[in-house]
Structure formats: structure tokens, C-alpha cells
Amino acid sequence: MKISENQKSMNRRSFLKVSILASGALVIGIGCERPSSASTMEQRTWKPNLYVRINTDGTVTIVSKNPEAGQGVKTAFPMVVAECLNVDWKNVSVEQAPLDDRYGRQAIGGSRGTPDGWDDLRIAGTGARYLLTAAAASEWGVPVADCMAEKGAVIHKASGRSRRYESLLEIAATLPVPDVADLKLKSRPEEFELLGTFVPGVDNPKIITGQALFGCDIRLEGMLYAIYEKCPTYAGKVRKANVDQVRKLPGVTHAFVVDGGSDLRGLLPGVAVVAKTWWEAQSARKKLRVEWDTTHSDSTADYDRQAEVLRKEAGETLRTDGDVQRALDSASNVVEASYYYPFVSHANMEPQNCTAVYRESGRMELWAPSQNPKAGRQLISATMDIPEDRIHVNLARIGGGFGRRLRNDFMVEAAWIARETRQPVQLQWSREDDMRHDFYRPAAWHHFTAGVDKNGKMSAFDHHFVTFSKNGETVSGAGLSPDHYPAGLVPNFRLRQSLIETNVPTGPWRSPGHSAYCWAYQSFFDEVALAAERDQLEFRLDLLSRSYGKPPLDLERTSGTLKLAAEKAGWGRRALAANRGMGMAFHFDHGGFVSHVAEVVADGSRITVEKVYSAADVGPIINVSGARHQVEGAVTDALSTAQLEITFANGAATQSNFSDYSLLRINQAPEIECHFIQSDNSPTGLGEPPFAAATPAITNAIFAATGTRIRELPFSRSGVSAAPR
Amino acid sequence: MSQVTLNINGQTHTVDVPSDMPLLWALRDTLNLTGTKYSCGTGVCGTCTVLINGTPMRSCVMPAISMAGAEITTIEGLDPSGNHPVQRAWNDEDVPQCGYCQGGQILTASALLKQNPNPSDQDIDAAMAGVLCRCGTYSRIRKAIKRAAENAAREGGTS
Numbered sequence: 013m014k015i016s017e018n019q020k021s022m023n024r025r026s027f028l029k030v031s032i033l034a035s036g037a038l039v040i041g042i043g044c045e046r047p048s049s050a051s052t053m054e055q056r057t058w059k060p061n062l063y064v065r066i067n068t069d070g071t072v073t074i075v076s077k078n079p080e081a082g083q084g085v086k087t088a089f090p091m092v093v094a095e096c097l098n099v100d101w102k103n104v105s106v107e108q109a110p111l112d113d114r115y116g117r118q119a120i121g122g123s124r125g126t127p128d129g130w131d132d133l134r135i136a137g138t139g140a141r142y143l144l145t146a147a148a149a150s151e152w153g154v155p156v157a158d159c160m161a162e163k164g165a166v167i168h169k170a171s172g173r174s175r176r177y178e179s180l181l182e183i184a185a186t187l188p189v190p191d192v193a194d195l196k197l198k199s200r201p202e203e204f205e206l207l208g209t210f211v212p213g214v215d216n217p218k219i220i221t222g223q224a225l226f227g228c229d230i231r232l233e234g235m236l237y238a239i240y241e242k243c244p245t246y247a248g249k250v251r252k253a254n255v256d257q258v259r260k261l262p263g264v265t266h267a268f269v270v271d272g273g274s275d276l277r278g279l280l281p282g283v284a285v286v287a288k289t290w291w292e293a294q295s296a297r298k299k300l301r302v303e304w305d306t307t308h309s310d311s312t313a314d315y316d317r318q319a320e321v322l323r324k325e326a327g328e329t330l331r332t333d334g335d336v337q338r339a340l341d342s343a344s345n346v347v348e349a350s351y352y353y354p355f356v357s358h359a360n361m362e363p364q365n366c367t368a369v370y371r372e373s374g375r376m377e378l379w380a381p382s383q384n385p386k387a388g389r390q391l392i393s394a395t396m397d398i399p400e401d402r403i404h405v406n407l408a409r410i411g412g413g414f415g416r417r418l419r420n421d422f423m424v425e426a427a428w429i430a431r432e433t434r435q436p437v438q439l440q441w442s443r444e445d446d447m448r449h450d451f452y453r454p455a456a457w458h459h460f461t462a463g464v465d466k467n468g469k470m471s472a473f474d475h476h477f478v479t480f481s482k483n484g485e486t487v488s489g490a491g492l493s494p495d496h497y498p499a500g501l502v503p504n505f506r507l508r509q510s511l512i513e514t515n516v517p518t519g520p521w522r523s524p525g526h527s528a529y530c531w532a533y534q535s536f537f538d539e540v541a542l543a544a545e546r547d548q549l550e551f552r553l554d555l556l557s558r559s560y561g562k563p564p565l566d567l568e569r570t571s572g573t574l575k576l577a578a579e580k581a582g583w584g585r586r587a588l589a590a591n592r593g594m595g596m597a598f599h600f601d602h603g604g605f606v607s608h609v610a611e612v613v614a615d616g617s618r619i620t621v622e623k624v625y626s627a628a629d630v631g632p633i634i635n636v637s638g639a640r641h642q643v644e645g646a647v648t649d650a651l652s653t654a655q656l657e658i659t660f661a662n663g664a665a666t667q668s669n670f671s672d673y674s675l676l677r678i679n680q681a682p683e684i685e686c687h688f689i690q691s692d693n694s695p696t697g698l699g700e701p702p703f704a705a706a707t708p709a710i711t712n713a714i715f716a717a718t719g720t721r722i723r724e725l726p727f728s729r730s731g732v733s734a735a736p737r
Numbered sequence: 738m739s740q741v742t743l744n745i746n747g748q749t750h751t752v753d754v755p756s757d758m759p760l761l762w763a764l765r766d767t768l769n770l771t772g773t774k775y776s777c778g779t780g781v782c783g784t785c786t787v788l789i790n791g792t793p794m795r796s797c798v799m800p801a802i803s804m805a806g807a808e809i810t811t812i813e814g815l816d817p818s819g820n821h822p823v824q825r826a827w828n829d830e831d832v833p834q835c836g837y838c839q840g841g842q843i844l845t846a847s848a849l850l851k852q853n854p855n856p857s858d859q860d861i862d863a864a865m866a867g868v869l870c871r872c873g874t875y876s877r878i879r880k881a882i883k884r885a886a887e888n889a890a891r892e893g894g895t896s
Binding site: 083213217228231263292411644646736737 | 765
């Protein structure tokens with residue numbers, strides 16, 4: 013959607029509200045009208061979702077409403093306000109907001125931050141700038157049009173007179189607030205001074221000196237530390253626990269059973285051990301003996317057996333275009349391959365934790381590293397029968413989100429323990445708790461059959477997808493849209509689905525679905541192109557050159573990223589040594605178009621991923637550093653995750669720490685070269701889109717270098733290992 | 738419980754801790770020095786790195802009581818004003834994403850540069866391989882170390 017169209021079609025009415033504080037600071041809030049049956053001015057509810065405070069000393073404080081987990085919003089969002097306000101970035105300070113309904117949505121995920129915030133952030137900055145310009149103009153008795161604002165001051169162009177914003181606050185507060193529809197919002201990279209530059213993170217000064225920022229860094233007077241032991245096979249109830257013995261151990265203040273429920277996303281049954289230090293709680297845990305009433309014994313071996321049976325079945329047809337069977341029967345060439353990837357863990361560096369204090373007044377206060385603190389508050393309210401307005405949540409900086417912290421189990425656990433003990437308590441999960449009680453990205457099997465016609469075009473695509481369900485519904489992260497490419501890119505298409513029931517917890521994992529199945533698709537396209545004896549780039553661009561019915565993605569923007577990545581990588585222009593290979597992939601998800609070309613070097617089965625060339629189209633870039641971070645991080649994450657798996661035995665996860673879930677180390681990390689196409693579109697996010705195409709670009713490069721086609725992840729299943737550079 | 742006097746960032750602290758309590762938890766829970774972080778508890782990930790007499794070590798597997806007499810430097814103590822060449826380079830290259838591992842990364846990098854003021858790519862990879870970063874800031878870490886080395890050389894070495 014083009015920028016000017018987007019502004020016209022904003023389907024919420026946003027408006028500004030201004031007030032002056034006792035300190036003299038000017039506060040600008042941005043509100044939006046909630047749809048209601050009554051539309052008179054008196055009955056509109058003003059719910060501001062952003063505050064800008066212009067202080068009397070010339071500094072500007074911008075409140076950041078969303079949690080920060082390393083995706084960069086705490087820096088990027090204030091940058092947008094500062095850009096439109098025309099203030100010097102060095103005069104900006106950023107405050108983290110707590111959970112407060114006046115801010116509206118405060119969840120992070122889905123790469124939605126940037127697209128959702130773009131309008132309101134610009135409105136807040138621009139509206140304030142208009143107001144301050146009007147204030148100066150009225151002081152000087154000149155038309156507003158003869159004035160301009162820059163670097164925190166308003167200037168009368170003809171006379172050169174200028175006044176700094178901080179000298180205009182009282183006047184500005186008395187003027188009529190500009191109508192949002194009258195604001196001309198900056199939207200093109202050519203208009204930006206700050207946006208599109210490289211800006212270091214606003215929390216860097218604290219991070220580099222070790223100041224408290226994360227949930228686990230909160231220290232309260234009299235605070236105790238807790239662990240929470242749960243059934244390794246998920247949702248099992250406590251039959252017996254030696255809490256009386258444990259309570260007597262050194263440093264332990266409380267040990268008790270929690271009944272909990274059966275909802276994997278809520279408060280599960282367990283045993284809490286609370287002590288004066290975390291070490292003492294964790295040490296006491298070693299003497300804890302719990303008998304569980306378990307409910308299942310899921311295992312990877314059993315899933316594999318079921319998948320093998322289902323493979324031979326037809327499955328449920330989810331989509332059929334044309335006549336796949338006839339097209340396959342008449343194809344010049346038929347290509348068949350099966351792909352598999354395992355469950356994987358989020359592996360946030362900061363294990364789950366939450367700090368809570370339940371006061372005698374019945375007020376619950378928490379410090380939570382949550383990606384969706386509002387849902388956490390709702391969960392606590394519903395589980396513990398505490399009204400939501402008695403629950404206050406402070407948003408801690410998050411040591412890695414990736415979708416794990418969209419689940420708030422750690423919040424309700426901490427809240428429960430706080431109320432039981434009536435003490436401030438910090439619940440800290442161990443690494444073993446974290447890895448064994450994750451909401452995993454689910455495994456899946458893909459069985460592809462493609463037909464290539466006499467012109468080398470993919471004429472038929474049949475896909476049998478075997479995935480996981482609970483009570484017949486695909487579990488979180490296990491679904492696949494029937495509209496996903498290559499549906500719409502080939503004339504004959506069929507998607508079939510079979511389901512394996514699972515009892516293990518699954519959940520959103522950075523680009524849910526896409527981050528897993530893009531690898532299968534783009535690896536298989538590689539095989540089809542090879543069978544058709546066509547160049548990988550030429551084959552894909554041709555595939556993206558036409559649609560059959562509604563295109564599954566914007567063909568032009570997708571092709572644009574692929575062409576750019578290939579050009580930067582020198583595809584087709586460089587002769588490569590025999591043990592070197594390049595591979596490519598494109599994808600689109602969560603609003604972003606990203607393609608990668610990877611270059612690898614092979615030494616037998618030991619592969620070094622030397623460099624990845626990446627091209628992304630997400631419209632205008634806000635913070636170049638932040639944007640590159642997401643691409644660099646996602647590519648590194650993809651190579652890391654391709655070598656990892658979580659397996660299950662007797663109902664529980666097998667892996668428990670980094671020694672059996674070995675994340676990528678610096679000596680295996682590729683160089684990544686990022687390029688951004690700043691197309692004339694509204695900006696979208698980068699937290700997820702760069703991930704999906706990275707894995708297949710790498711494995712396609714491995715094929716080019718070695719002749720080994722990786723059809724099963726992790727790499728070890730295919731006899732390949734990543735070597736240090 | 739045992740008593741031990743620890744020399745942390747140039748200050749002495751006398752604490753009573755369980756005799757098997759790792760230095761990490763004495764720092765975090767007994768002394769409220771939360772700059773040093775917990776991630777694996779088994780010495781594998783490097784997030785808990787502190788400098789012991791200038792050498793990077795894993796505080797999660799070293800008993801606090803065995804650290805008497807050692808000069809302990811945590812991320813809070815490297816340079817509280819953030820002006821160490823590694824810290825400045827870390828900000829100029831905007832290394833952190835979530836930031837959780839960065840204390841361990843910065844201390845390890847500072848030790849590397851003190852011992853090897855002009856490290857090669859291989860030197861950097863070898864020295865830094867012990868500290869995991871799940872967000873994937875590795876390419877920035879390499880750049881920042883090179884930048885810190887250049888800046889330090891211009892300014893007359895790292896302290």
C-alpha cells in the first residue's frame with residue numbers, strides 16, 4: 013500500500029491532547045477514538061497511547077510503550093517522534109512505560125511494532141512541532157507559513173528570529189490542538205534526517221556498564237528467591253512431595269505444593285521452594301522428591317513411527333487447483349523429495365523469570381520480562397481472582413523474546429508464590445527449567461511431488477504436509493495456510509495434511525511456521541530447478557513472474573529482493589572453486605520481503621558458511637543499525653537452529669542445557685552483508701522476515717559445494733557439520 | 738555457611754555464604770551486583786564471565802569462598818563511566834541486541850586486547866568463542882574489537 017493511500021485510509025481517528033505540567037513541561041499525548049455507537053464529542057473516550065514530554069531545559073522525554081527485547085523499538089520509536097518533532101537526537105531521553113491501558117496495545121511480536129506504530133508516532137511528533145511553530149508565530153505576530161522548525165527551535169525565515177521550543181511551552185499549551193488530518197507527515201526517505209541513519213541503542217550506556225535492566229536484576233527490600241518444580245511430562249499433578257523435609261534445608265523459607273490447572277499456558281501443578289538466595293532454593297531442589305500423576309508419554313520415536321504410517325495415507329485435502337494428477341502424468345520430469353525438521357527451543361539467554369510482591373491491600377505488583385504483559389495480567393486475574401486494576405506490571409528489558417515470552421506462565425507462577433508467601437519474591441527458572449518447559453517450535457514432515465513440463469516450468473505441485481495437532485486442531489506454530497506459495501504460482505496445485513496428536517507445549521517461535529517450512533519449500537525448488545536444468549536464480553524469477561489466480565505474495569517486491577541479493581553476491585558472475593558453493597532463497601512473511609544468497613566452503617562434510625548476502629524490502633528503514641541487527645541476527649539464528657533439535661522420550665524433553673543444545677559460537681558465524689530496498693511503501697517490521705529464507709539459502713549453498721542435499725534437520729541427521737571459519 | 742572477604746572492583750566485601758555457593762550468586766544475591774548474569778549455570782555459555790586477576794572465568798562454577806585474595810572485576814567495575822575503549826567501541830558499533838550476554842562479551846574482549854593489542858580474526862574467534870550470543874551479534878563483536886584495538890592503539894593502549 014503506497015504511503016499517501018495509507019494516510020488517507022487510516023481507519024482509526026487519532027487526535028492529540030496537550031497539557032502543561034506544574035514543572036512547566038509540555039506533555040503531548042496521542043489518542044485514538046474507540047468506535048462506539050455514540051459519536052458526540054462528549055462521549056469519545058480519549059485513550060492516549062504515547063506521551064512526548066518537552067521539558068523546560070530543552071530536553072525531550074519520549075515514553076516507549078512496548079517492551080524492549082533486543083528488537084530495537086525502544087530506540088526506533090523515539091527516533092520517529094524525534095524526526096517529526098525536528099529535535100536533536102542528543103537531547104532525547106527515553107523512558108520505559110509500565111503496563112497502562114492508556115497506551116493501548118503493548119505487546120511485541122508478529123513484527124507488528126513498526127507498522128502499527130508508524131502513524132501515531134509521526135502524528136505525535138508532527139503535531140507537537142506544528143503547535144510549537146504556531147506558538148512562535150503567534151508571539152511574533154507572523155503567519156505560521158513563514159516559520160519553520162529545526163533542531164528544537166522555531167525560526168522566522170524572513171527575519172532570522174528564532175525561539176527554542178522550551179521557551180514556547182506555556183503559549184503552546186493554550187493554542188488549539190491541530191487536527192490530525194491537517195498534519196503533513198514525513199513519509200519518504202528523502203525527507204528524513206534522522207531516520208535511515210545508524211543510531212546506537214538508548215540502553216547501551218547501561219548495558220555496557222552492567223546496570224540493572226532485566227527482570228532478574230530487580231532487587232527489592234526483603235526479597236526472597238524461588239524455584240518452581242513442574243512435571244517433566246507437562247501438566248502432571250503432584251501426588252506426593254517431601255516439602256516438610258525441604259522446608260528445613262539451609263536458607264529455605266517456604267516449600268509448598270501448588271495444585272494448578274491443566275492449561276499448558278497457565279499455572280501448572282508444581283512445587284515452589286523459596287529461600288533467601290536463589291542458590292539455596294536451587295540447592296534445596298536437589299533434595300526435593302516429587303511423585304507425579306503423569307498424563308502421557310509422547311516420544312520422538314513414536315512421532316516418527318506415526319509419521320511413517322501417515323506418509324502413505326492421502327491425508328485431508330486443504331486445497332486443489334487444476335488437476336495435479338493429470339499434470340504429473342503428463343510431465344516431462346517428476347521430482348519427488350521428503351523433508352523433515354525437528355522441534356526446537358527458544359533458548360533465550362535470559363531464562364524465564366518474574367518478580368512479584370503481593371501487598372496486604374490486595375495490590376499485586378510485578379516486574380515481568382513479558383512480550384504480552386496485558387495477557388499476563390489477565391491470566392493472573394483469572395487464575396487468582398484478583399481484579400485487573402489491582403495488578404500493576406512493570407516492563408523489564410527482556411533478554412531475548414523470539415515468541416517465548418508471549419506465554420506468561422512465569423508471571424502467574426510468580427504471582428501465586430508471592431501471594432502464598434506474602435513476601436516479595438523473584439521466581440528464577442533454571443536453564444533446565446527453561447529448556448524443558450518451553451513452548452517449542454513443532455517438527456513436521458513435507459512430502460513433495462513436482463512435475464516439470466517440456467519447457468522446464470513447474471507445472472504441478474503436490475504437497476503432503478504431516479504436522480501436529482491437539483484434539484484434531486493444529487497446535488500453535490504447526491499450521492500451514494492453503495494460500496502459501498507455490499499455490500498461485502503453478503497451474504496445478506494440491507495441499508494435503510495429516511495430523512499427529514501431541515501433548516507437548518508448542519508456541520510461536522520467531523516467524524512461526526515460516527521459519528520452518530520455508531526451508532523445505534526453497535530446498536525443494538532447488539531440486540526442481542536442477543531437474544529442469546535451469547539456473548537457480550532464473551528458475552525462481554520465472555516462477556515469480558506470473559500467477560495463476562490471486563498471487564500468494566507481491567511478485568515484484570519478492571523478485572526485487574532476490575535480484576538484489578543475487579547481484580550483490582555476484583551470482584553467475586564469479587567462478588567458484590570446486591569446494592565452494594552459493595545457494596539462494598526468497599520469502600515473504602509478516603509484511604517483509606527478504607532474500608538471501610549464502611556462500612559456503614566445504615572441507616569434506618565440514619562446512620564453513622563464509623558469507624550471506626541479504627536483501628530486504630520493508631519500506632523505509634527507521635534505524636539502519638537496528639535493521640541490520642535483525643538481518644544479521646536472523647541469519648545467525650538460522651544457521652544455529654539448523655544444527656539443533658529437541659527430542660522427547662517418556663513424555664519429557666531430553667535436552668536440558670547448552671551442552672546438549674549447542675548454540676552457534678562466534679567462530680562459526682558468517683559475515684552478513686545487508687541491503688535494503690527502501691520502496692515507496694509504509695514501513696513493516698524486520699524481527700521475523702529475515703529468518704525464513706536464510707536456512708535454505710545455506711543448505712542450497714551446501715549442496716552446490718558438496719553435492720549433498722540436506723533433507724533432514726538438524727545437520728547431523730544429514731551427516732554434515734558446520735566448521736569454524 | 739562460611740565467611741569470605743572478596744575484592745570486587747577494588748572494594749572489599751565480607752560475606753557469609755554457603756560454602757558451595759558459586760561466586761555468581763554471591764555477586765547477584767548477596768551483594769546485589771546484578772551486572773553478572775545467569776544463563777546456564779554449568780560454565781558452558783560464558784554469560785557469567787568475570788575477570789579473576791585479569792583472566793576471564795565462569796563465575797557460575799567457581800565457589801565464592803575460593804575467591805578470597807583474588808582481584809575480581811565485574812562488568813560494573815570495568816569502567817563505570819563507560820569509557821573503556823571496548824565499551825566505547827561497543828556503543829559506536831551498537832553491538833547489543835537484547836544485551837543479556839554483553840557483560841561477559843565485553844569483559845572477555847577487554848582481556849583479549851590487554852593480552853593481544855592487535856588480534857587477528859582467528860585470535861578474536863578463539864578468544865570469544867566461549868561466550869554465546871543467542872541474538873547473533875557476533876559480526877558486530879568482531880568489528881567492535883577491531884575498532885577498540887585501533888582506538889586503543891591511537892590513545893596509547895588499554896588499561
